[in-house]
Amino acid sequence: MSTTHTSKLLQNLWDQSHATSLDEPGRLLYRSNLLGSDKRITNFGGGNTSAKVSMPDPLSGKDTTVLWVKGSGGDVGTMKLDGFATLYQDKLNALRELYRGVDYEDEMVAYLPHCTFDLNPRASSIDTPLHAYVPKAHVDHMHPDAIIAIAASADGESLTKEIFGNDIGWLPWKRPGYELGLWLGKYCEDNPHARGVILGSHGLFTWADTAEDCYAVTLEIINQSISWLGKKTSNQMAFGKACHPVLTATRRQEVAQQLMPEIRGLISGEQYKVGHFDDSPAVLEFVCSEQMPGLAALGTSCPDHFLRTKIRPLIVSFDPASDDLDSTVNELPTALSQYRDEYAGYYERCKHADSPAMRDPNAVVYLVPGVGMITFAKDKSTARISAEFYTNAINVMRESSAVSTYCGLPEQEAFDIEYWLLEEAKLQRMPKSKSLAGRVAFVTGGAGGIGSATAQRFLSEGACVVLADIDANLLTETHLQLSELYGGDVVRKVLMDVTDENQVIQAFNDTAVExxxxxxxxxxxxxxxxxxxxxxxxxxxxxxxDILSTGYFLVSREAFKMLRRQSLGGAVVFIASKNALAASPGASAYCTAKAAEVHLARCLALEGASGGIRVNVVNPDAVLQGSKIWTGEWLQQRADAYGKDAEGLQAHYLERSLLKRAVLPEDVAEATYFLASDASAKSTGNIINVDAGNVQSFTR
Ligand SMILES: NC(=O)c1ccc[n+]([C@@H]2O[C@H](COP(=O)([O-])OP(=O)(O)OC[C@H]3O[C@@H](n4cnc5c(N)ncnc54)[C@H](O)[C@@H]3O)[C@@H](O)[C@H]2O)c1
Ligand SMILES: [Zn+2]
Incomplete structure (x- = not known):
């Protein structure tokens, strides 16, 4: 996201001929996807849309009005039709009779499932009443940076009046829920000509009679704000003057490489965390500015922003002018524990008798002057999205402090959202995390048969994987395949020769930043x-x-350095070979190099133990399927050695094994997964043979 992000106007992308080919729910989905496709309109997962549609009741066949409204979870930009909850409008109206007042508003959530139309299993979101009680057919609720900038300004109400006149109203901050739904409904009834409302410290509501108009109104209102802010801020220095130099791109990467494993080690106590680094122009402008410390301390405003970024970021004490990274690293433990203490203080100050227990007190966002922003979360997507959200918050703070005084949400209000019992219930509903969640795996030969099967096994258990390989084409292909299966966030590729010391060092540095x-x-x-x-x-x-012995040494050495810096333990698995234990005719170089791998693993197991670093070996044999090794001359040579053709060779190996079974890459991957996961937490210096049984390689 660039600094100029909010200075450009939004384009109306509505395609009327496409829209007329759709039914009303289809048009709602079309509108939602269009709105969500531009992060200036709403942030990821933020906002919701609705339409009140006349449909036949499945029991009586009579027409009834159904509220189609984005359900709990998901993102308007990418949602499908099944992302909408459907509720009887007349039942929603009847709920008014049951409402006991604002102190009891949370209990209304439990009534929503009773209003479900057509057994739709999609859970309703907390925002449902905000759509239900606006007496208009189509309603959009968005979180545009350009509107939140107004909503988070000290004089937001008068700015709204100045920019929009009577078109757009103002409602002060109120936690989303039943009461706010009633406020919106009343506002709309009292102001029949208004086209929407700005919610203080929160976002925008707009409405219209048709899907097309609603989309157009939403865009028009946001554009009006973008233009107004653009005029007001065109000649201003954002965030006061710059007070730190921006380091070069190379140096920024280097600093991030050093800091990220250190921070990760200090905050992964309860749960492994994955990092993300962002040094985009908007971020650099903010972290180098005079006003950054003051604004950062105020915290974010829109509830979505701070749910993702915690109430405030941690400012890493680093002076880019002197560039003394060692002192910064030395000060990190104190700085991070101070942040945790402050967070605990906030929890203690704000908690209620029935508040959920304090959650992870570590910071999510780390601002590094001259360098950029580092975020850490339980998985890569969450870390990346947290960075996106803080960038939204930066945009808001920039515009708001240029035209007014930026205000964070009051601490108690922020707490009441963060520790809201309904929010807690949502967290409790989340699926249990997978066995390798938050772990990062580096797989050499990751484009090959066994390497890619292993990568896939790890990804299926929630790990992030770096595929390192020397074969550029195969690497691109494997990377693409795995990204399609598991999403682009969790898999990276690095072209690397394991025998090249510098390339190996660089690849691990890249992994630290990724x-x-x-x-x-x-x-x-x-x-x-x-x-x-x-x-x-x-x-x-x-x-x-070089490849089998030295290559294994080089990658292990770099992995050990990083594992030691994190102090979180670790797992190293060598894929050696049956031939490491069993001599094979006509392959002395290979067998000897493989034997060296096994002994290296034992030495490293010894050295790593004190740091919780386990080192184990998997010995495969005759994995013909999926292996590139078995497509080249090795196949021919082995076949010749045993006097067979290619097919005969496979049969020969199968026959030779004790279990008479073919060994597949997935079998090797399973043993590797076991040795990499906590399931083998008490094993080091071990060997697992995955060779369908071979008496020559029985270990002793
Ligand atoms: N397939 C078998 O039968 C078998 C048996 C015993 C041991 N192994 C061992 O398993 C491992 C994986 O083999 P596979 O069967 O998946 O073979 P594969 O050829 O499919 O995969 C090996 C990968 O390593 C990559 N590579 C080769 N040299 C490299 C270098 N210098 N730097 C970075 N990457 C390099 C290749 O490009 C390839 O993608 C190897 O160590 C092999 O010795 C395989
Ligand atoms: Zn909202």
Whole structure:
């Protein structure tokens, strides 16, 4: 997001011929997706839309009015029709009779399921009454930066009047819920010509009689604010004057590489955290500015913003002018524990008798002067989205402090949203986290057969994965496949040769910036070669040693450095080979290099134990399917060695195994997953054979 983000006007993208081909719920979905496709209109997951549609009742067949309103969870930009809750409007109206007043408004939520139309399983959101009681067919509720800038200004009400006259009204801050729904309904009835309302410290409500008009009104109102703010702020320095230099892009990355594993180690006590780094122009302008410390301390305004970013960010004490990173790193433990103490203080000051227990007191957003913004959350998407939200908050603070005085939400109000029992219930409904949630895995040879199967196994357990490989095409292909399956947030690729020291160091540095650190290394990149010893050239010998032995050393060393910095323990798994234990004819270079891997693993298990770093080995054998090794000359050489053709060779291996079964990449991946996960928390220095049984490789 750039500084100029709010200076451009929104375009009306409505396609009337497409819209007329849709039914009313279809048009509502179309409008919602259009609105949500532009982050200037609403932030990810923020806002909701509705339409009151006449439909036949499934029991009586008689027409009845149904409120279609975005349900709990999801995002208007990407939602599908099943993201809407549907409720009988007349039953919603009847709820008014049951309302006992604002002190009891939360109990109204329990009545909403009773109003469900057509057994729709989508849960209604807390915002449902805000749509139900506006007596208009179509209602949009958005969180546009350009409107929140007004909504979060000290004199927001008079600015609203100045910009919009009588078109748009003002309602002071009120936590979303039943009472606010009644306020909105009353406002609309008292002001039949108004086209919407700005909610103090929150966002925008707009309404109209048709889907098309509602979309147009929403855009028009936001554009009006964008233009007004643009005129007011065109000649101003944002955030006072700059008081820190912006470091070069390279240096910013370096600082982030150093800081992120340190922070991650200090905040992952209760739950592993994944990091995200953002040094976009809007962020840099803010973190280098004179007003940053004061504004950051005020906290964010829109409830969505602080639910994602915590009430306020942590400012890392780093002076880009002197660039003394060591002192910053030394001060981190104190700074982070001070933040936790302050958060605990906020919890204690604001809690009620029935408040849920204090949640993780660590900061989500870390602002680093001259460098950018680091965010940490339970998974990559949440960390990335938290950064997006704080960027929204920066935009709001910039515009608001240019035209007025920016106000954060009062502490107690923020607390009441953060620890709202209804919010807690939503958290309790979330699925249990997966076994590798928050973990970061680095897989060498990640584009190959066993490597990609392992990556997939880890991703399915919630890990973030870096695929490192020397084969650019295969890497791109594997990366694409896995991103399609698990989403682009959780998988990264890095083109890297395990024998190149600098490339390995760089790849781990990149991992630190992409995800915040590393927890699991799978050293798997490999080749196979075959030659009688008298025909083994020094070159062939060295190649095996370089990739299989030295390569395993280099990636382990870099992983160890990062694991030690985090102090969270870790798991290293070597994919060696049956041939590490069993001599095989005509493959002395390969077998010897594989044997070296096993012994390296044992040495590292010894060294890593004190830091909780476990090192174990998986020994596969004859994994023909999916393996690139088995498509090249190795296949031919092995087939020749046993006097078979390709198919005969597969049968030969199967027959040779004790269990008479073919070994698949997924089988190797399963053993690797076991050794990488907490299921094997008490195993180190071990070997698991995945070779369908081979007496030669029984360990002793
Ligand atoms: N497939 C088997 O039967 C078998 C048996 C025993 C051991 N292994 C071991 O399993 C590991 C994975 O093998 P696979 O069967 O998946 O083979 P594969 O060829 O499908 O995968 C190996 C990957 O390593 C990559 N690679 C090779 N040299 C590299 C380098 N210098 N830097 C970075 N990446 C490099 C390749 O590009 C490839 O993507 C290897 O270490 C291999 O020795 C395989
Ligand atoms: Zn809202």
């Amino acid at each position: 995800f915040g650190g590393v927890d699991i290394l799978v050293s798997n990149a490999g080749i196979a070669s075959s030659a009688a010893v008298e025909d083994t050239t020094l070159e062939l010998w060295n190649k095996n040693m």
